[in-house]
Amino acid sequence: MNVWVFDWVYLCLCLIIYETVGAPGMPYFITHNVQVLIRVNEGGHAHFKCRVSDLGDNHVIWYKTNKGRRSLISVGQEIMDQSRQYIKDGDFVNSTFDLRLPNVQRSDEDIYTCTIQSHPPTELNFTLLVSYQASVRRVLPDDEPNWSAAEPNRVYFNETSNATLTCLVDGSPSPIVTWWKKDRPTRPSRAQHLIIAVSDNITLVNISREQSGQYVCDAENGVSGRDPPDSRVIDVVVQYAPEVRTLSPDIRVGEGKYLLLQCNVNAVPKARFYWMKDNRNLTLTSQSSDNRLVIISLDPRRDYGNYTCVAYNRLGSSNTTIQVSGRPLAPQVTSSLYGTRRHIYTLRWTPGANLQEALQDTIEIEAYDIYYRKTWIEDVEGKSRVRFYPEQPLADTIYPRPDAWSAQQTFVLRDLSDDSTYEGQICPRNMYGTGDCADFQFKTRLEDIVTTIPPEARQTIPDADKSGLWTAKADQWRSRANVMAPSFVLALSASFVSLRLCYH
Secondary structure, three states, rough: HHHHHHHHHHHOOEEEEOOOOOOOOOOOOOOOOHHHHOEEEOOOOOEEOEEEOOOOOOOEEEEEEEEEEEEEEEOOEEEEEEEEEOOOOOOOOEEEEEEOOOOOOOHHHOOOEEEOOOOOOOEEEEEEEEEEEEEEEEEEOOOOOEOOOOEOOEEEEEEOOOEEEEEEEEEOOOOOOEEEEEOOOOOOOOOOEEEOOOEEEEOOOOOOHOOOOEEEEEEEEEOOOOOOEEEEEEEEEEEEEEEEOOOOOOOOOOOOEEEEEEEEEEEEEOEEEEEEEEOOOOOOOOEEOOEEEEEEOHHHHHHHHEEEEOOOOOOOOOOOEOOOOOOEEEEEEOOEEOOOOOOEEEEEOOEEOOOOOOOOEEEOOOEEEEEEEEEEEEEEEEEEEEEEEEEEEEEEEEEEEEOOOOOOEEEEEEEOOOEEEEEEEEEEEEOOOOOOOOOOEEOOOOOOOEEEEHHHHHHHHHHHHHHHHEEEHHHHHHHHHHHHHHHHHHHHHHHHHHHHHOOO
16 A cells, blocks of 8 residues: 555544534634645645634634744734735634635645634644655765766676665655666566565665666655656666686787787776786787787797786786697598498598688698597496507608698508597697697498599509608608619510520
């Protein structure tokens, strides 16, 4: 039930039949159905009824009582208080001494007394209550450190603190205060908005940044007037220390390339930045900004290293590190999980590439180290465990041709077990170190599914050249071919000479 309803109930209870009967010859009040508690809307009219019988030579006087002090309004028909427009209303001959007060103001809210100047005096008291529409005077806190005069409708709280908002209102009857959060640019209907509290104040315990936003305090008391009800919007800002991150914590880039290092930060208030390289402060160039560091033409000797972006505000600081190097990225394995042969498997891959928009080039690779071994699951006493053969993986090293290091690569693994599962790694390396390895897995067939040897399985010297690979075995075969070729020609010539001699 609204607060003002109680006032009307009380008002109704105060409707009485007021009549006093004095001693013979003494005046008395004959006012019936007197409303001794009168509530009038601001700007309305108040009517105080005072009827007297047997007045005789006595006088009727009106007083106004404010905080214990009485001020004279009228004596008989004469108005004494000219500060307000009091109107005497009645047939004074017939002992009617009503008082009217037009255009009631809040300052008129007092006790009004109709007094018969008899011995002893007889009084009839009226209490005037002035109703006026609810209004929001201000919202607390409104002092430092949460508030400043430069931003009167904004308050600041640190994250994880308890934030209390208090809505100071005015109105008669006493207003009902409602808090709601304004998540949309326009106010939703009362049926749609989410009410947080029906109270003068709300406390957001352990406030988080997600609770930032506009909070609205509404004040209503049922008195007609402005529509919608008076309200105050307060912008709640939750402050927190910087949180820094980067999309590329590990950047691989070659000599002479353009490089952009960037860190992203969430912070309130706004963060400031500085950069460090290998724990030493950097002086930013004109191409760089607070959270962006630009290297126009990369010099490996000067520019490779660990770069740290540091963000700070008055609540704290945070940092993230970006490693810049020329080590190769992990290759992308493109061959199928299932091979086509029992004892050989063709492994295919492409060099790893940067994902940054500004770094579309690949890193030059000197060699690939390939490790692989057979794996299976063995049941021992009802428990499964993974087994490997051999324990130390087999290893091969291949060297891309200088003009083919960025193309798709192929290598044939031989002497494999049929119908088996293998796991392995491809690890690229160059002059700047070993790069990231790529895992791969494959399965051999129980039966060959092809009747001819695929071209990539014919690993002769010319095929090796076509694939762009130099292997240690290929080098040996090439050397042997070079050594054996002259001897083979001489032997063949001698054979022809012998045949001719025999013929003759």
